[in-house]
Amino acid sequence: MVAKITVGTSLYGALAYNGMKVNEGEGKLLAGNKVFDDGSGRVDIARAEQDFKRYMPENVRTRNKVIHISLNPHPDDRLTDMEMESLAREYLEKLGYGDQPYLIFKHEDINRHHLHIVSVNVDENGRRLNKDFIHRRSKRITTELERKYGLHPADRRQHRNDNSLRKVDASQGDVKRQVSNTVKAVMATYKFRTMGEYRALLSLYNVTVEEARGMVNGREYHGLVYSATDDGGNKVGNPFKASCIGKSVGYEAVLRRFEYPNAQIRDKRLADMTRKTVAAVLDRTYRKDEFVALLKAKGVDVVFRHTDGGRIYGATFIDHRTGCVLNGSRLGREFSANALQEHFTLPYADTPPMPFTLTRDEPQAEAHTYVEHGESHSTGLGLLGGDASGAQAEEAAFERELKRKRKKRRKGLGL
Structure with missing residues (x-):
């Protein structure tokens, strides 16, 4: 069982999603x-928000008062x-949230049924609950539960690469509901710091967003x-x-979302994981299509403009393993747009190898004996001797032309 823990400020967003x-x-x-809970099987989101807020004093120093946990058997x-x-x-x-207000949801929109839990990070007096090593403690708890109930061990790598969000498909109808579900899920799951990163993330799911003023x-x-798009971005x-x-x-919620990922990404060194993955894939290929496919297999999508x-x-790189959206330049100069453009357009990078054929040897006309002469005489080889007339002159010119072309090619490759 894999647990994914996210803390944030938007109680309504977590409840609405x-x-x-x-x-x-x-x-x-x-x-x-x-x-x-009225027992109807439905959720009164506004009423639930009011109930939660009774346990969330407004004048508290804790900023991220909401905790959203995904449990994946x-x-x-x-x-x-x-x-x-x-x-x-x-x-x-076991995690220390048993006496907190919480709701437990089961998601059935994909084949892999899983749980989502919404709770709060502060007690009734506004004191923050103990979050020290919460991810480490969570891992220990899920391992204990697996052993206690005979569950299959968690495959965290498989879960990290598994992205349950689906693209909006306008042909299926009810586009508003599809767009709504997608943007709410993205807001609850991913960390991004600019409108450009947010827009790149949404584009993976056939949604775009524009500012209106x-x-x-x-x-x-x-x-x-917000608008739905086709696979071509239209x-x-x-x-x-x-x-x-x-x-x-x-607009205000998205701006608030921009504010807090910096500390999370820095403190947990989340960008380092993405940077190492992208660097390793860049070392393997100069072909852009192959680069995209190799990254995707590792749980990272890349959106080019x-x-x-x-x-x-x-x-922009979207790492589904960490939930981080990172512009290439944020990862480092070598991952910026200009650097990637140069990487994918090196000489012959996208050119198939030239076919190499061997010519059939022609029979030798007549063997000559090499005789050493003085400095003023020709050696008889023509290319290096003093006599450069006739066929020998043509061969000498041909040799010079080959040398000139080799020099040009080496300069073109930056050698």
């Missing part, structure tokens, strides 16, 4: 603690809803507009204002 799954028939609410573990609920409750108890009653406003259907989807994906002439002017 999971609650919408339940209300649209793509999940179930399995259990809750200190949060009202091995696909071969066929567990009932009651068994999954029991596992989640025991996991929370204007004046209303003499006041300036900023907003976001918009399809009608756009949707962020306000039609929810405030968790609005090209000029009309086909030149790379932007590159």
Whole structure:
């Protein structure tokens, strides 16, 4: 069983993402603690938010008051809803969140059924719960539960490369719901620091976002507009204002999202993992298509931006293993757009090897005996001797031409 823990500030975003799954028939609410449940099988997101906030004093120093946990049993573990609920409750108890308000959701929108848990990081007095080594403690707990209940050991590498989000498909209808689910999931799962990184991430799932600015009653406003796209990045259907989807994906929420990933990426050295992976793949190939495929197999997507002439002017790496979205220049100069463009356009990088053929040896006309002469005489070889008339002169010119071409080629390769 693999546990993925995310802390953040958006309580409504976490509740809306999971609650919408339940209300649209793509999940179930399995259990809750200190949060009202009317037993209808649906989630009243606004009411749940109010209940949680009763345990979240506003004037506290802890910034990331929300914790969102994903529990992923091995696909071969066929567990009932009651068994999954029991596992989640025991996991929370051992982690120190058993007395906290929480909701346990089961997601059924992909074949690999899994759990999501929303809780809070502070007690009723506003004191932060002990988060020291929380990931290490979580790993120890999941290992204990696997042994206790005879579950399959977690395959973390497989889980890291498994991206459960699906592309928006306008032909399937209800585009607004598809776009809404995608952007809420992205906001709850990934770390990004610029609008460009956010837009590159959304493009993986056939969604784009644009900023909208204007004046209303003499006041300036900023907003976001989301649109579905096809695989080529072309918009399809009608756009949707962020306000039609929810405030968790609005302009202010996205700006707040930009603020806190820096410390997480720095403290956990998350960028180092991505940097090493990209560097290793670059060492293996000079072909862009192969570079993209090799990275994808390791759980990293790359989004290139090209000029009309086909030149790379932007590159963003999305590491699904760590949930980090990183512009190439943030990883280092060698991963910037210009560096990648040069890497993929080195001389002969995309050119198949030239066929090499051997000519058939012609029979020798007549063997000559080599006789050494003085300095003023020709050696009879023609290419190096003093006599350069006739055929020998042509051979000497040919040799000089070959040398000149070799020099030019070496200069062209920077040698």
